[in-house]
Amino acid sequence: MKALKIAVLTLMAISVVALAGAYTIQTDNKGEPQMSLDGGKSGPVPFPHLAHQTALGDCSICHELFPQQAGAIAALKASGELAKKQVMNKHCTKCHKLMKKEGQKTGPTTCKACHVKD
Numbered sequence: 001m002k003a004l005k006i007a008v009l010t011l012m013a014i015s016v017v018a019l020a021g022a023y024t025i026q027t028d029n030k031g032e033p034q035m036s037l038d039g040g041k042s043g044p045v046p047f048p049h050l051a052h053q054t055a056l057g058d059c060s061i062c063h064e065l066f067p068q069q070a071g072a073i074a075a076l077k078a079s080g081e082l083a084k085k086q087v088m089n090k091h092c093t094k095c096h097k098l099m100k101k102e103g104q105k106t107g108p109t110t111c112k113a114c115h116v117k118d
């Protein structure tokens with residue numbers, strides 16, 4: 001029982017370190033102010049990057065999930081580190097829904113408001 005407890009605590013400690021140390025956050029290069037994210041067969045997703053930086057203030061809100069590189073989300077989906085629609089559901093839409101519920105100004109929560117067909 002004690003050995004199991006130690007094993008579980010050790011695993012937890014390792015995963016905390018892995019999460020905290022996953023990607024280094026830099027704040028000098030703010031990247032593109034406006035971008036288009038790959039939304040698969042539902043069509044591209046226009047993404048106002050600068051508006052999020054201004055409204056949220058903290059780069060790590062998004063960039064502890066994926067690094068500050070163009071194509072980072074697609075690369076992590078290809079390697080299986082992020083599931084398809086994980087960023088969309090557990091990150092983008094989750095935050096918009098929470099803020100909407102609290103009556104705050106936020107982003108879209110419906111498919112067609114995020115994905116544009118070209």
Ligand code: HEC
Nearest residue numbers: 027029030031032052053059062068069070071072073074
């Ligand atoms: C609401 C989410 C979010 C926040 C907050 C955010 N970013 Fe990003 N950032 C993204 C997304 C999405 C991408 C594109 C990733 C991809 O192409 O797969 C990106 C890409 C980047 C890139 C590389 C692409 C490029 O345009 O050159 C840099 C650099 C970057 N971000 C810097 C920052 C900095 C600095 C901050 C904080 C001041 C920040 N980001 C805050 C979502 C965010």
Ligand code: HEC
Nearest residue numbers: 038039040042045084085086087088092093109110111114
């Ligand atoms: C807040 C914006 C937002 C909303 C709302 C949204 N999406 Fe997405 N969707 C994204 C982003 C960003 C991606 C790419 C990142 C990812 O796969 O998590 C994406 C990815 C996708 C993909 C491609 C997944 C893959 O890798 O093949 C499909 C399909 C999709 N969305 C369908 C939908 C449907 C259906 C709805 C409505 C039920 C919806 N989306 C609502 C932003 C959104």
Ligand code: HEC
Nearest residue numbers: 045046047048051052055061091092095096105106107108
């Ligand atoms: C932690 C919260 C948070 C996350 C995560 C987040 N957003 Fe937002 N989003 C906001 C807020 C706040 C605004 C309103 C910004 C403003 O207008 O000043 C916004 C606005 C938007 C808008 C603009 C709507 C308009 O009226 O122009 C789009 C599009 C959008 N978000 C898409 C996304 C996508 C795609 C992602 C994921 C890659 C994402 N957001 C992640 C909080 C978030």
